Amino acid sequence: MNAVELRDVSLTLGGRTILAGIGLDIAMGEFVGVLGPNGSGKTTLMRAILGLVPPSRGSIHVLGQPATRGNPAIGYMPQARHFASDLRLSGRDFVASVSNGHRLGLPVRGRIARAEMEQALRLVGAQELARRPLAELSGGERQRLLLAQALIGKPQLLLLDEPLISLDPHRQQEVVDLVKTLKADLGIAVLFSAHDVNSLLGAIDKVLYLGSGQAALGTIDEVITGPVLSRLYGSHIDVVRVGGRIFVMSGSCCAETEEHRHEPAPADRQPRHSGHA
Amino acid sequence: MLEMLQYDFMRNAFAAAAVVAIVAGTVGYFLVLRGQTFAGHALAHVGFTGATGAVLLGIAPIWGMVLATVAAGIGMGFMGERLAQRDVAIGLVLALALGLGLLFLHFFTAFATQATTLLFGNVLAVDMRTVWVLLALGSVSLATLAVISRPLLFASLHPELAEAKGVSLRLYSVLFLAIVALATAECAQIVGVLLVFALMVGPAAAAQRLTSAMAAGVLLSAVLALLEAWSGIALAYYTDWPSSFWITALSAAVYLIATLPRPMGRFASAAPR
Ligand SMILES: Nc1ncnc2c1ncn2[C@@H]1O[C@H](COP(=O)(O)OP(=O)(O)OP(=O)(O)O)[C@@H](O)[C@H]1O
Ligand SMILES: [Mg+2]
Numbered sequence: 001m002n003a004v005e006l007r008d009v010s011l012t013l014g015g016r017t018i019l020a021g022i023g024l025d026i027a028m029g030e031f032v033g034v035l036g037p038n039g040s041g042k043t044t045l046m047r048a049i050l051g052l053v054p055p056s057r058g059s060i061h062v063l064g065q066p067a068t069r070g071n072p073a074i075g076y077m078p079q080a081r082h083f084a085s086d087l088r089l090s091g092r093d094f095v096a097s098v099s100n101g102h103r104l105g106l107p108v109r110g111r112i113a114r115a116e117m118e119q120a121l122r123l124v125g126a127q128e129l130a131r132r133p134l135a136e137l138s139g140g141e142r143q144r145l146l147l148a149q150a151l152i153g154k155p156q157l158l159l160l161d162e163p164l165i166s167l168d169p170h171r172q173q174e175v176v177d178l179v180k181t182l183k184a185d186l187g188i189a190v191l192f193s194a195h196d197v198n199s200l201l202g203a204i205d206k207v208l209y210l211g212s213g214q215a216a217l218g219t220i221d222e223v224i225t226g227p228v229l230s231r232l233y234g235s236h237i238d239v240v241r242v243g244g245r246i247f248v249m250s251g252s253c254c255a256e257t258e259e260h261r262h263e264p265a266p267a268d269r270q271p272r273h274s275g276h277a
Numbered sequence: 278m279l280e281m282l283q284y285d286f287m288r289n290a291f292a293a294a295a296v297v298a299i300v301a302g303t304v305g306y307f308l309v310l311r312g313q314t315f316a317g318h319a320l321a322h323v324g325f326t327g328a329t330g331a332v333l334l335g336i337a338p339i340w341g342m343v344l345a346t347v348a349a350g351i352g353m354g355f356m357g358e359r360l361a362q363r364d365v366a367i368g369l370v371l372a373l374a375l376g377l378g379l380l381f382l383h384f385f386t387a388f389a390t391q392a393t394t395l396l397f398g399n400v401l402a403v404d405m406r407t408v409w410v411l412l413a414l415g416s417v418s419l420a421t422l423a424v425i426s427r428p429l430l431f432a433s434l435h436p437e438l439a440e441a442k443g444v445s446l447r448l449y450s451v452l453f454l455a456i457v458a459l460a461t462a463e464c465a466q467i468v469g470v471l472l473v474f475a476l477m478v479g480p481a482a483a484a485q486r487l488t489s490a491m492a493a494g495v496l497l498s499a500v501l502a503l504l505e506a507w508s509g510i511a512l513a514y515y516t517d518w519p520s521s522f523w524i525t526a527l528s529a530a531v532y533l534i535a536t537l538p539r540p541m542g543r544f545a546s547a548a549p550r
Contacts (some may be wrong), residue, residue, distance in 0.1 A: 047441075050441040051441075052441060062418055069441065069443045070444075076437075076438055084352055088494075089312070089485070089494075090489035090491070093491040094434055097427075098431065101444065102425050102431065102439070102442050102443055103427060104428060105423075106427060107426055107427040107491075136409070185282060212401065
C-alpha cells in the first residue's frame, strides 16, 4: 500500500490550473522533500491530499483510500499559521486543543491524550516552552509547537508545509533530523516542503519538484539536474555542486535562493549564532 | 452589610447579576480568545433595536432583544469570519441599529426612562420573573457552549488544521455567535446595551492576562465577572450611584491591574501547574 497515489491529477483553483496531469506514488516510510518556486503548487498539493481541494481530473488515494476531508491518519502543519501573536494561552493548551478536536464535548483530556501530548512535546523538545503563553514565544519557538501539534493522533502520513520558515540554521537542521528520526521510528511517510534542498540533504529519500504545472519525483540525483529543472522552470537551469552543496542556477543567479527574497525574514537564512540557545 | 439583602429588589439584583456574570465571564473568555470582541459589542447594539421594536409592539423588551441579537449573531456567523471581523461593516451595522432603536422609541411615549434603562441597564429594577428567564437563557447558552467547546477551540486556534480534519469553521462560527448573542441579551439586562463590554470582555481579558492555563482562565473570568457585578451592586446601594457605573469602573480597574507589569507574575505563569 502506498502512502499517497496520484493518477493523472489536475488541480484547479479559481479557474487557474495549478498542476496538470500529475501521476506519482509515495511509499510508506518515505521522506519526500517538496520543492519548487513560489506559487508552484506545494501547498495546493498538500491541501488536495487532505481532501480540501478536489482534483478537477484524476484520482488521489491516501493510504489506500480515496482522499477525503477529515482523514485522521494525516498529520498536518499548515503554512498559513494565523494564530494571533497576542494569544495569552499556554503552548500546552494550544497543542492540546488538537487532540480529538473534532469531537463534541468539553475539552477535558484523559490520561491517554495527555500522555500523547507530552510525548509530542518531548519529541520536538518543547516541554518547557509549552508552559509559557504563545504571546511570549519567538516565531521559531511557536513553530516547534506546531510541529508537535502535527504529531498528535498517531498519523501515518505527515504533511509539513514549510516547517523551516523563520528557524535559524541550527534549528532547521534539528527539525530535519527530528523528522528523519520520526520517520524511521514510526515508519510513517512524510511530505516536507522547503525552499532549499541543501537543508534536506542526507535526510530525504526523494525529491518532489514542482514547477510550470508539472512535477518530477525521484532521488536528488535524478531530479535536481539541469534538464529536469529546466523543464520545470521553463527556462535554462544549471545545477552546480560545490563542497557537498547543491546550487540551482538560472543564468548567473541562484534560482532557489532568489525565492528567499519573498520570505518575511531573509535574515533568518543567514548563519546567526547569537541570541539562540 | 447583610441589611441590603432584606429588600426583594436587592435579592433579585444579586441573583440576576450572578447568573449573568457567570455566563458573560465564560462566554467572554472564548470571545476574547477568538478576537471577536467587537462583534459582541455590535450584537448588543442590535439588541437595542430588538428591544425598542418589542416595546413598540407591546412585547417584553428582553424577548425582542434575544430575537434580534440571535438573528444577527447567526447572520454574522454565516457571513464568515472575514466579514464578521471587518470593523467598518460592524461599525455601520452598530450605528444603524442604534438609529433604528431611536426611531422606534420616538413612537413610544415613555421615551426617556425606557431608553436609559435599555442603554445603561438598571439591575435594581429586575423582578423575580426576569431572574428565572435569565437563568433559563443562561443555562441554554452555557450548555450549548459546553457541548461545542472542544471543536470550537480547535477551530479557533487551528483553523486550517480543523478544516482539514473535517470541522466546519462556519458551523462553529454561527453557533458561537448565537451563544454570544444570547449572553449579550442577558448582559444588557444588567448593564445595558452600551456597557455589555464591561461584563463580557473586561473580566475575560483580565483573566487571560493573569493565567495562561485555559481551564483556570475560564474559571477566573467567571469569578471576576461575578465579583465585579456583585460589588458594583453593593456599591450602588451604599452610594446611590448607578450600579452600571460601578460595574464598568470595577471592570476597567481590574483589567488595568491585570495588565500592570508583574515581575513575580511572569515567573508564576511560567511555573509548572
Ligand atoms: N483560492 C485561490 N484561487 C486562485 N488561485 C489560487 C488560490 N490559492 C492559491 N492560488 C494560486 O495557486 C498557485 C499555487 O499556490 P500554492 O500556495 O500551492 O503555492 P506554493 O508552491 O505553496 O507557494 P509558496 O512557496 O509561496 O508557499 C499560486 O499561483 C496561487 O496564486
Ligand atoms: Mg505554500
